[in-house]
Amino acid sequence: xxxxxxxxxxxxxxxxxxxxxxxxxxxxxxxxxxxxxxxxxxxxxxxxxxxxxxxxxxxxxxxxxxxxxxxxxxxxxxxxxxxxxxxxxxxxxxxxxxxxxxxxxxxxxxxxxxxxxxxxxxxxxxxxxxxxxxxxxxxxxxxxxxxxxxxxxxxxxxxxxxxxxxxxxxxxxxxxxxxxxxxxxxxxxxxxxxxxxxxxxxxxxxxxxxxxxxxxxxxxxxxxxxxxxxxxxxxxxxxxxxxxxxxxxxxxxxxxxxxxxxxxxxxxxxxxxxxxxxxxxxxxxxxxxxxxxxxxxxxxxxxxxxxxxxxxxxxxxxxxxxxxxxxxxxx
Numbered sequence: 464x465x466x467x468x469x470x471x472x473x474x475x476x477x478x479x480x481x482x483x484x485x486x487x488x489x490x491x492x493x494x495x496x497x498x499x500x501x502x503x504x505x506x507x508x509x510x511x512x513x514x515x516x517x518x519x520x521x522x523x524x525x526x527x528x529x530x531x532x533x534x535x536x537x538x539x540x541x542x543x544x545x546x547x548x549x550x551x552x553x554x555x556x557x558x559x560x561x562x563x564x565x566x567x568x569x570x571x572x573x574x575x576x577x578x579x580x581x582x583x584x585x586x587x588x589x590x591x592x593x594x595x596x597x598x599x600x601x602x603x604x605x606x607x608x609x610x611x612x613x614x615x616x617x618x619x620x621x622x623x624x625x626x627x628x629x630x631x632x633x634x635x636x637x638x639x640x641x642x643x644x645x646x647x648x649x650x651x652x653x654x655x656x657x658x659x660x661x662x663x664x665x666x667x668x669x670x671x672x673x674x675x676x677x678x679x680x681x682x683x684x685x686x687x688x689x690x691x692x693x694x695x696x697x698x699x700x701x702x703x704x705x706x707x708x709x710x711x712x713x714x715x716x717x718x719x720x721x722x723x724x725x726x727x728x729x730x731x732x733x734x735x736x737x738x739x740x741x742x743x744x745x746x747x748x749x750x751x752x753x754x755x756x757x758x759x760x761x762x763x764x765x766x767x768x769x770x771x772x773x774x775x776x777x778x779x780x781x782x783x784x785x786x787x788x789x790x791x792x793x794x
Contacts, residue, residue, distance in 0.1 A: 474595040482520045485538050498523050514554045549596050556585045564751040571751035573620040580633045618642035623743045625721045650738040661741040711736040
C-alpha cells in the first residue's frame with residue numbers, strides 16, 4: 464500500500480513540476496502579456512502558492528495551446544489536463560481553510576474544529592476519483608492527522624459558538640463533556656473585577672434580548688441581591704461558588720438563539736451571563752494561527768528599510784498603529 468501511495472503522489476508531484484516548467488517558459492518568452500490572466504509562480508515561502516500556480520495554468524490552458532512556441536507545446540503535451548483540474552478542486556479546500564483561520568478582522572479560534580471537520584469530509588475518497596486523486600487525498604488526511612491537532616481549547620472555543628455547541632458530528636459528546644467541565648472550572652476562577660469589566664465594556668453594544676431570555680435576565684438581578692446578602696452576613700452563610708457558574712452555562716446550552724456574529728452574540732448577553740461572557744471574551748480573542756504576528760513582522764520590515772534605520776521605537780509603533788487602522792478601513 465505504501466509503494467502504491469508513493470507512486471500516486473509522485474504522479475501529482477510530476478504534475479506540479481510540469482506546471483512550474485510551463486510558468487517559467489511563459490515568463491522567459493515574454494508570453495505573459497498575451498494571456499487574459501497572469502500565470503503565478505510557486506514560491507516556497509508563500510502559503511498555497513503551488514495551488515495558485517496550478518489554478519492559473521488550468522485557467523489559461525486554451526490560450527497556452529494557441530501559442531507558437533514548440534517547447535511550450537511539448538510541455539502542454541506532458542500535462543494531464545483532467546488530473547490538473549481534479550487536483551485544483553481538491554486543494555482549493557485547503558486555501559479556503561487557510562483564509563478562514565488567518566483572518567485579522569474576526570475571531571478564528573472557534574473555527575478550528577469545524578474547519579478540520581469540513582476538510583476531512585471534503586477529502587474523503589470517492590468511488591469516481593482517479594488513483595492519483597485518491598493517493599493525494601489519503602496523503603493530505605495523513606498530514607492533517609499529524610499537523611492539525613485538536614485540543615481542549617479548540618473544543619471550548621467551538622462550544623462558545625452557539626451554532627456549534629450541540630453539533631455532535633463536529634464535537635463528539637465525550638469531548639463536549641470534557642470541554643464543558645473545563646469551562647466550569649474557568650468560570651469559578653473569574654475574578655469579580657474582570658466580570659464587572661466585561662459587563663461595563665459592553666455597555667455600548669446592542670443588548671436587546673428575546674422573550675426566551677428575559678427570565679435569565681431577571682435571575683441575574685436576583686443574583687445581585689444574593690451577592691449583597693453574602694456581604695452582609697459574611698461567614699454566617701455558606702454559598703456554593705460553583706452554582707452561579709453552572710447555572711449560566713446550563714442556560715446558555717439550553718438557549719436556542721444563534722448568531723452569525725459570535726462577538727455580537729456575547730456582547731449582547733454579557734449582562735445575562737457575565738462569567739461565561741468573560742470566558743468568551745478571553746478565549747475568542749486567541750488567534751487560531753500565527754499569521755497575524757507574521758504580518759506584523761512583514762510590515763515592520765517594510766517600514767525599517769535601509770534608509771530608515773534611525774527611526775525611534777515610538778515612531779515605529781505609531782507607524783504600525785496607523786498601518787493597522789488603514790488596513791481595517793480598507794477591509
